[in-house]
Amino acid sequence: MQGGSWGSTLALAYAQAHPQRVDALVLAAVVTTTEREIRWVTEDMRRIFPAAWDRFAGAVPVHLRGIRLVDAYATLLADPDPAVREDAAREWCRWEDTHVSLAPGHRPSRRYEDPEFRLVFARLVTHYWRHAAFLPDGALLRGVTRLAGIPGTLVHGRYDVSGPPDIAWDLHRRGPGSELRIIDDAGHGGAGAFTDAVVDALDRAVDRPR
Known part of the structure; x- marks a missing residue:
């Protein structure tokens, strides 16, 4: 299952509600749409x-x-x-x-x-x-432990000020067996190395033995 930006919120919410239907997760430009994140983008930025x-x-x-x-x-x-x-x-x-x-x-x-x-x-x-x-505030971060056993890759840009990298970092730290890839020359998505990292993660998810 793949999601980018707002899609990463949707992917996480679905995976946590239905983990039995998810074989792997690839999340890009990761956001969880908490009150803090919304206030950051619309007010504090x-x-x-x-x-x-x-x-x-x-x-x-x-x-x-x-x-x-x-x-x-x-x-x-x-x-x-x-x-x-x-x-x-x-x-x-x-x-x-x-x-x-x-x-x-x-x-x-x-x-x-x-x-x-x-x-x-x-x-x-x-x-x-x-x-x-x-969603209850912070629910996706608290619920990430439900994804134990589901391979997950998070791809995030170093220059992503829309969704600062601590969001992906905190999910990675709590997510059992997750992989975090920080792309040094990318922002909130993008081409080049960012896209390559997402495609690589998707290829590995598809090729993973079921």
Whole structure:
């Protein structure tokens, strides 16, 4: 079973709920969608990208200020006015593209040029983030011991500020028999060595004797 970024949260949640259905796990750009992680991406990361964050926060109208940014954006993205929804989606995705930008050679993602994609992406992210993936806080880290006997590989970028490497590290330390590969020239995903590491882990998972 493979998952990257938000998909790693889904993969972990499924594997812990149904370990008998999972032969191996390959997780990339690992996140567990805890309250701490959501607060880091939407609030605390101003410390790294202050100008971009001020734009992100400043796009919220006055009447929604004072509540969590993830809640404010979820509200805007559900507004009956299409223009309000479009503006919120554009600003959310602009921030998304900023906080994955630390890796050398980063280029803005062209997928955010598509208005339909922007809206769907932003609504999905804010829906699950405002509810911390509908999981008890820290449940995926506590539940990793249920995966004993299931081979797991975690691939994470050294420059991943969106999901700092301590998330993958803590899962690895608690995960029985897991393997952690930190890619020194990668961020939150990417090509080159990061992709090679994921493909290698998938190949080994497929070739593993059942």
